[in-house]
Amino acid sequence: MSHVLVVTRSYTGRVPPDHSFLLQRVQPAMVGLVDGSLATLAPIFAVALATHKPHYAFVAGLASALAAGVSMAYSEGLSDTGELTGRGHPVMRGTITGVGTFLGGVLHTLPFLIPHYHAALIAALVVVGFEMLGLAWIRWRFFGANYIVSLAWVCFAAIVIVSISAALGSAA
Numbered sequence: 001m002s003h004v005l006v007v008t009r010s011y012t013g014r015v016p017p018d019h020s021f022l023l024q025r026v027q028p029a030m031v032g033l034v035d036g037s038l039a040t041l042a043p044i045f046a047v048a049l050a051t052h053k054p055h056y057a058f059v060a061g062l063a064s065a066l067a068a069g070v071s072m073a074y075s076e077g078l079s080d081t082g083e084l085t086g087r088g089h090p091v092m093r094g095t096i097t098g099v100g101t102f103l104g105g106v107l108h109t110l111p112f113l114i115p116h117y118h119a120a121l122i123a124a125l126v127v128v129g130f131e132m133l134g135l136a137w138i139r140w141r142f143f144g145a146n147y148i149v150s151l152a153w154v155c156f157a158a159i160v161i162v163s164i165s166a167a168l169g170s171a172a
Contacts, residue, residue: 024088025096026142028076032097033138035072036104037131038157040064042165044109044124049169054112054120061109065102073098107131132158 043064048057077094080087087093108131111123136151 032100
């Protein structure tokens with residue numbers, strides 16, 4: 001008779017989450033939130049900086065969030081059936097990923113409803129900052145990742161994307 005030794009990561013003060021919950025709910029949500037929070041930065045900030053018109057940035061952001069949400073929902077839903085990987089039903093995973101992507105993209109789009117360009121831009125950057133804090137918290141809370149390291153990685157990605165989109169938007 002063989003014995004299986006299960007080694008779990010130490011979650012200081014936290015109850016280790018159920019692995020199927022992580023695979024089927026949290027991971028698809030995290031993928032969506034990260035993609036929505038990061039990928040939609042480029043079109044929003046490029047349009048905002050190119051036009052100095054918050055309404056145009058809002059339209060670009062809303063369109064990007066919707067398109068990214070649908071795209072990510074299909075990508076996750078079609079990636080596997082969940083039978084071999086244990087990742088759950090593809091429609092559920094796709095829905096969670098798509099909604100997460102939309103939310104991640106629309107949150108920093110909403111400040112562009114403010115009609116004043118500079119106020120909208122500053123508010124959007126503040127929202128992006130809170131999104132980065134939230135993403136790092138999710139990684140810490142559910143995956144036991146180091147909060148500061150997670151925050152550094154997501155902020156680094158956001159800075160790279162905003163810098164590229166700012167350069168493109170300013171050059172237009």
